[in-house]
Amino acid sequence: MPIHPAVAAKLPLLDGVPxxxxxxxxPAFRDRMVQFMTPSAGGPPPAVKTREETAAGVRVRVYSADEGAGPCLVWLHGGAFKMGDLDMPEADWVAREVVTRAGATVVSVDYRLAIPYPAPHDDVVTAVRWVRDALAPSRIVLGGASAGGNLAAGAALRLRDDDGWVPAELALVYPVLHPELPPASASLTRRMAEVPPILHFPPEEVRTITEDFLGGPVNRADGYAMPGLAVLEGLCPTLLLTAEYDDLRPSGEKFAAALALAGVDVHHVQIPSMLHGFLGLPSAIEPVDRALRLLAAAVAG
Known part of the structure; x- marks a missing residue:
């Protein structure tokens, strides 16, 4: 399927950007950056109640529709382990949409950035334990996008092994789960030729991101840092969403296959016409709306 018109219309803004x-x-590209980042469809995300909390030393933001012990999504934004915050659309908009669609609580985690593993991993494990023990929701889904998907899966594995407990479900969106990218298929290579180079994740860039995250060479990764290396038996059911136009898609696809081989219930959906990072776009764009519906359904149970 072609790149979605709402995305394709903005790609010329990237011409000549190195x-x-x-x-x-x-500053030379500031105007173009503002145009590229400004949504071209839809209005603001839903208004919901929020509050700031400290989860055993980890800053979190709690979004809720109503007080109570209903389902809860613990959510982790992306940003290559070194960027992003609780206000970015991939964090804030997603939380507001899921609260509204699922009647749930969302706890968005401000894990440490640009500090090598295991610091961000430990923050996520701590936050999930706080939600489980202090908030005591009826159902916990642990999820994240891109680097956040990596951290979600790694935390679920740690909780399985250390606590003998797993969340009700994992929800991973365009995650990176391997220290080096699996090879791209010929069809993905053809699709990525339509995407400007600055929106690619070439293998050498992924390796650099991984080395920065690990604080050293990729061969020091364990299964908590890079869940594609882990023993997956006993992991919880998993929703895995990948983007059609994304160099990182092979990592999600390989992980979905490994989950199935390990006997884990996995639901893998490729979101058509979308690039990596599509959860930063408004829900008025149909494929984004579909992804949010799937995510909300997983949270609601």
């Missing part, structure tokens, strides 16, 4: 970092940081 890198995504330059788009974000170079």
């Amino acid at each position: 890198s995504f970092e330059a788009l974000v940081t170079d």
